[in-house]
Amino acid sequence: MDWDKLRIFHAVADAGSLTHAGETLHLSQSAVSRQIRALEESLSTILFHRHARGLILTEQGELLFDATKSMSRRLDAASARIKDSAEEVFGELKVTTTTGFGTLWLAPRLPALYEKYPDLNIDLMLEERVLDLPMREADVAIRMKEPSQADLIRKKLMTVRMRLYASQAYLDRVGTLEHMEDIGKHRLICQSPSAFQVAAGATLVEQLLAHDKPNLLHVNNYFGVLQAVLSDLGIGVMPDYVIEDFPNLVRVLPEVESGEVPVFLAYPEELRQSKRIMAFRDFVQDEIIAHRRRIRDGESVLG
Numbered sequence: 001m002d003w004d005k006l007r008i009f010h011a012v013a014d015a016g017s018l019t020h021a022g023e024t025l026h027l028s029q030s031a032v033s034r035q036i037r038a039l040e041e042s043l044s045t046i047l048f049h050r051h052a053r054g055l056i057l058t059e060q061g062e063l064l065f066d067a068t069k070s071m072s073r074r075l076d077a078a079s080a081r082i083k084d085s086a087e088e089v090f091g092e093l094k095v096t097t098t099t100g101f102g103t104l105w106l107a108p109r110l111p112a113l114y115e116k117y118p119d120l121n122i123d124l125m126l127e128e129r130v131l132d133l134p135m136r137e138a139d140v141a142i143r144m145k146e147p148s149q150a151d152l153i154r155k156k157l158m159t160v161r162m163r164l165y166a167s168q169a170y171l172d173r174v175g176t177l178e179h180m181e182d183i184g185k186h187r188l189i190c191q192s193p194s195a196f197q198v199a200a201g202a203t204l205v206e207q208l209l210a211h212d213k214p215n216l217l218h219v220n221n222y223f224g225v226l227q228a229v230l231s232d233l234g235i236g237v238m239p240d241y242v243i244e245d246f247p248n249l250v251r252v253l254p255e256v257e258s259g260e261v262p263v264f265l266a267y268p269e270e271l272r273q274s275k276r277i278m279a280f281r282d283f284v285q286d287e288i289i290a291h292r293r294r295i296r297d298g299e300s301v302l303g
Helices: 003-015 018-025 029-043 059-084 099-116 168-174 180-185 199-209 222-230 275-302
Strands: 048-051 054-057 091-097 120-126 140-143 152-160 162-166 187-191 215-219 235-239 250-252 261-268
Touching (some): 003 029, 003 054, 054 059, 091 099, 091 275, 099 140, 099 222, 099 275, 152 275, 162 168, 162 199, 168 250, 180 199, 187 199, 187 222, 199 235, 215 222, 222 235
Parallel strands (some): 091 140, 187 215
Antiparallel strands (some): 048 054, 152 261, 162 250
16 A cells, blocks of 8 residues: 555645645645545545535544554654653653642642753643553653553552541541541542542442541542642541651541552653653652652650
């Protein structure tokens, strides 16, 4: 199959117009039309339905477009990886992590990364969906479990536990929670059971709800839980790393916490030599070490 014709077909299918595709490819509309007709003849099928408002893919056209989209992604990934092996620390780096970790831990620390590498541009994608790193949906990921995708370099950064926190103003108004059995006297702020979350956090909430059922406020990410706690609405189930940046929060029921949640950094094997990846990896590791030291020193002072 002619690669050049496939490239033109992909542009037409993507644009839905011969004219717009021609502008993208720097070809005349007639030249694009001839290539599409030649491709249809070589495949003995019709790829587009033509009407006054543009072009619509036929069933056969949809099949071919799926194939060319996959080819395009792979070519883009290969091109980026070739560049990554030689470039210095500048340009775009696509980072994906969860909404909670990205907003509460990573984003507040990015100024230090930009100060060190001012020409680096971070595209921070915060979502619970696990993006496909080998297909270059992102360059590097920080996830709350060990990645299962093949051909990834992965490093365990730290462990997190879910704990209970409240504002002093809330506790002054409603009263301190001294026993888990008294949870029914309070409002519990946690992720919705239907929201994606780490299993350890969901298990802790189940344990709390096994007692007298409290008034509930469900939020679909930990950033929202934190904002509700800071607004004196109740007792929040949140990851323990929030306490460094919000030291005025009060830990409730210190003996109650979830099991350990591992935090992993991962990136494709092909990006092992990427200067941008190495810079980001080293930055995160250094920040984790500093974070642990500050938490440890704070606990020593309290002790």
